[in-house]
Amino acid sequence: MGIDELNKSYEPRDVEEKWYQDWIDKSLFKAEDSSEKKPFSIVIPPPNVTGMLHMGHALNNTLQDILIRYKRMQGFNTLWMPGTDHAGIATQNVVEQELAREGIHRHDIGREKFIERVWQWREKYGGIILNQLKKLGCSCDWSRERFTMDEGLSRAVREVFVRLYNDGLIYQGDYIVNWCPRCHTAISDLEVEYETEATHLWYIRYPYADGKGEIVVATTRPETMLGDTAVAVNPEDERYKDVIGKKVILPLMNKEIPVIADDYITKEFGTGAVKITPSADPNDFVMAQRHNLDIVVIMDGRAVINENGGRYQGQDCYTCRMNVVEDLKKEGYYVKEEPYTHNVGRCYRCKTIVEPMVSKQWFVKVKGLAKTATAAVVKGETKIVPSMWEATYFDWLENIRDWCISRQIWWGHRIPVWYCDECGKIIVAVEEPEKCPGCGNAALRQDEDVLDTWFSSGLWPFSTLGWPEETDALRTFYPTSLLITGFDIIFFWVARMMMMGLYVMKDVPFRRVYLHALVRDEKGDKMSKSKGNIIDPLKMIDKYGADAFRYTLAVFTAQGRDVKMSEARIEGYRHFINKIWNAFRFSMMNLSDYTENSGELKPEDYSLADRWIKDRLNRTVDDVNAALEEYRFNDATSRLYQFTWHELCDWYLELIKPVLYGENTNRKKAAQETLLLVLRETMKLLHPFIPFVTEEIWQKISDNEKSIVISEYPAAKEEWVDGEADLMFAYLKEIITTVRNIRGIMHVPPAKKMKVHWFCPDEAVQHIVSTGTHYIKDMAGLTEFSHLAEKEEEPKGVAVGVAGPVKVYVFLGGMIDIEKEKARLQKEHAKTSTDIKRVSRKLENPDFLSKASGEVVQKEEAKYAELKERNRILIDALGNLSAMAE
RNA sequence: GGGCGGAUAGCUCAGUUGGGAGAGCGCCACGUUUACACCGUGGAUGUCACAGGUUCAAGUCCUGUUCCGCCUACCA
Structure with a gap:
């Protein structure tokens, strides 16, 4: 693999389609109906069949994909069940408009022909939104795709209707309902x-x-x-x-x-x-x-x-x-x-303005169902996250009114009720009766109305798994593990699924519900066509890549907060994707002469940098896993950003450059091994968030594994823990930063190498600094970094810096700018003095000393000593400067 | 009317049992070091909305106030 083949910048367009197709070809998203593996299942909140992917879908499905990919990599038998709902009123409207363009009203062609037209429309346009989800990278099990008007789901609808009716939970009557004069149907209170x-x-x-x-x-x-x-x-x-x-x-x-x-x-x-x-x-x-x-x-x-x-x-x-x-x-x-x-x-x-109107409608008696649904959450059988939404859920269920489920439209599940005009009998049945069981009359008339679309989506968690058949899938995946949806449909859908699931399956439809907020524009306004502030997810994917887009969504998903989105932010996270790509390019350039397992390396072959980055990686692994378990998407992504950019790229890659270009073969091999290890683990950690670029890279760095999709998600490893390396490196980092700081303020260009002396009375620290001298020289751009045994040897006319217990003398070459240096030292002195005041106020307070924990007091005392020492050094340095100026 | 959420750097926001105010973007300075200018190094910036209280100690806990946002409700 030559570096020449790799673009300098990451180009998502070629990559994304290729790998999505590959994942499909390899059947990586398929769930097993029965398996030794533990199940983890999510049903998609079915988008309207008329829908086009908008920001809300993008957020909702990105979050689902992150968790399902995470669980899949952890070895669960994962199912992400996809599909659409038939959106009765919306779809009927769309097809009516289509007909209107031909100058036809639905009554001109009649119910049967009209329904045919709807199915034709669905064939043509119904799959659009699901294909858009694929562009986003969603790893649904497409072989199981369902539609609420499918035969199986329709059967479930009739079955539930009949059960509810026989249990006395469905009734018909003349009541006042909300009537839409334009849609020409009753709608529920929620609508x-x-x-x-x-x-x-x-x-x-x-x-x-x-x-x-x-x-x-x-x-x-x-x-x-x-x-x-x-x-x-x-x-x-x-x-x-x-x-x-x-x-x-x-x-x-x-x-x-x-x-x-x-x-x-x-x-x-x-x-x-x-x-x-x-x-x-x-x-x-x-x-x-x-x-x-x-x-x-x-x-x-x-x-x-x-x-x-x-x-x-x-x-x-x-x-x-x-x-x-x-x-x-x-x-x-x-x-x-x-x-x-x-x-x-x-x-x-x-x-359209709704008219309250009296008419004959079908209703579900929900009081009892609502009680059960409430109890399930109280008992913790389903957990709502963030928990503040529980109150909303309880409150609504407590004050719920009967649910009007009949709609006076044609597209939908026809109510399974037949009337005998001869004897007046009402027949409620799953299958169409051939004749009246009362009088034998064969000319039965079916109820004209259809059911509310939410009636069928309320059954979604089990109807999609094959109910009323007792399928393996149903046994394996019900109750589903998690539902992810927007808080805005907590009543429409979450509460109703809870009621239906508990009624039909005698168990909750999902163990957990994660409710996310709304996507708004950068000013916090709701996105709407009329305001013209819509951001089209597909355009964003096209322009910046699905990975950058997904990462942006996840980074801004803090619990209970709206997601404020702007194109500039997506562009910003594209830079992150590009950074990852270039870290990969760098690695490729330096791994060409590396073969794995080509000989034993001894522990001492690993440098401090190698040990340090593994320790950092381990902590990151821990943090990311913990964050994902609690749906803290922003924490997980921020942590990964921090690690990848500011630990891996800014420090580790820079630290090992001299080793990679150097002659020490064992050292080099150890660095290469570490680099490859860290890169692989990082790609796996990132994969649920940014599936495409990580697969592209994985395919070039993995050990012939099939796909990163089914690789093992990193878990913290004892062998990577290295507190000593972390502590040591903290000292070195501080020295490097201190020297760079002086370089920056004094405007010494990076190309100009400097000479630095250092002094530290603490022997343990002396040892650490001596061990890391080469790092300091490389990273701070020094020709010399030498230790002064005696404080008296300290040079004059140099800039002085304090890095913890270590004092550094930076030779600036030629004349030092006394005024500038003075200003710098004075500023630092002022800051230190303020800190000293604050700390000493505490230490002089007898209440603090007696009441605060010993640990805290000790910490303050240490802090005080350190600050005092720092200030002493600064005053010294200022004194020397004044002496020079005279 | 009821309920919930928010107020922290110029902007968008983190801040998990109370114990040295953070990030990203933006801004300023320097820099073309062979992974990356979609870059590097350094820097500046805060009465943590307001007023009380608890505490040795409050962005964090309690009470009240103001201002924003959302949900919910049958007042003609």
Whole structure:
């Protein structure tokens, strides 16, 4: 392998596709249904089949890939189950739009043909996002890819529906639900987004039927008065005590409705009297049930006033609102209007204002399921990380309301309920019945509705493993080990999977849940198309490589913090990837004459540098493993950055250059062996984060192993621990840095070699420094680094530095710049003096001496002595300078 | 209304049982040393939001305040 073949800069583009294909060809991501190895499984949060990879996906899947690759390298039987969900409303919207371009409405072609079109669309575009995950490097077991509308998963959906129904946990009824007039379907409470909007509060006069006076109500939705069936006041309200039970005339409709009393009414708000529209307001609906009020539906599914709206029939509700207000004014019922802000609910899919509407829907009774789901987390069967999200999870489950699962769209799992129009029987079954079991009628009619997409994704952790069949995969991988997802879908998905998993499997769907934050732009704003601050992950991968992109995401993933992303940051971490690449190039250049195991090396062949870097590596291995076990992605990546760049590259590679270029063959061999070892271990440590570049390098440095993907993840080794080397090297590093510091401040260019003398009364330290003299000379650029036996020999007219217990005299050649040196020494002296003051304050405090631990006191005392000595040296040096100046 | 999170260097953020304020980027100076200018060496920069309290000792623990962000809620 010649160095000429290696680019000076790392070029990700050629490399990434090559290795991804190789991994697939070698089937490295495949999980075993049954195995001797311990299982570790993650199910992907299935992206919408209509989706395109955005930053949120990129973060979510990068984190999953890091952990799954880590566990795979640790020897687990790992499964990362991929797939997509059918995204009922979103997908239907997309295909409807496609049809609209051809001038077709779905009703023109009918349900069956429409579904066919959706499947065609899915064939063509459905795989896009999964292919994008491959670009990111995701090591999913693609042979197991699932789709929520697959036959197997659909069967699971019907099975669960039937079980829930038979257990009395699913019911149908006329209730008020959130209705999206554009999507033309009911949606669940979670699918409504509230936004505060500026509007008005209208005051309207409702005259008493007996002609004696009137009651004034306040409303934000005057048009709904067409469906009013009562006016309500608080029973405690003195103003209205006498009118409870009286009738009022509903203006415009000319109809009598009662005045009722209900605790729900706040006396202080508005006039204390509220118009009640059970068909268009959730609170009014509940009140209507309490008081047995009529429910008059005044709108159709498109939010257009229907025949119950009298003269307003045919108007959409916003036009109707204007007309109602106009007519109220004309007819003398209008009192006033005030500016007012309140929350308006919008459909999370299409942002249309949601109408509360009464209609016949299917619901899941969730109270009991929610209790079980809560208990599982309380008992620790599932652990939520970071734990602060537990409170959110508990709170939501505690206040949960029944889940509306029916949707009035065509794309989705059709509700497995059939009606017999002959005898009125309702049949709930997994398989379509051929005839009515009651009367034998063969002409059965299936319920028109489909299920909420989240109903099927709630089953994802076991339906993807083959349930209701009792498969090996299910036995091996359920409960899954870990779920990684964004906190924003804790209710949509996490809580529902918990409920479904516990209900169906009698065990939690996952042992742990790691919730990550959102990706925002560099200013902390949410990324959105309308703001134009979107960063396209694919463009970033294309430009900087998947590795740089992934590393950036991981580095910024601190627990409980949003990830603020900018292109400049990704570019920054590309530099890191390039640094790794060049460390590799350097190694290749210096390993060409090295053959492994070509003879025994003795312990003394290994230099201090060799011993030191192995010790550092070992500590890094420890830290990275610990961080990954606790999902501290930022700690793991920062530590690896620090080690690779600032320990391996900045120090070790520089330290061994003289050995590699030198004549001592055993020393050189030891350095080469160490270099190769450290490089291999470092690549393995880095691989889960940056899979591509590490594989590219691994293939050239490994001992004919198949792939780094299945290499063994480094674990700390006793034999690498070397506290002595670490301690020794700390002294040498400090001396080197001190000399470099003086060189820098005095503007001595690196090419100009300097002469340095040193003095140290401590014999142990003397020994260490003497042993490391060659390192100091090489790393600080010195011609000479000689020891002074006696302090009296100290030279004059030199710069003086203090490196711990070691005093260094730097010969600057020619005349020393006295002013500059003076300034430098004075500054250091000032700093030391401040430190001395702080330390002595402590040591003079009897409370400190008596109450602080002996260890701490000792530390402070040592610190004091060291600082004192340093200051003495500095004062000496300053004195010498003044003497020179005279 | 309820809940949660945040406030540390110019920017973005680490800081795990309380015991010498850190990193990355940016900035300044010097430097083309045959791995890397996507580089090297050195340097500067902080009332750790504010006010109290506990403690020998507080960025770290407690209480309160201010300002930001998010989630949640049925007040017309």
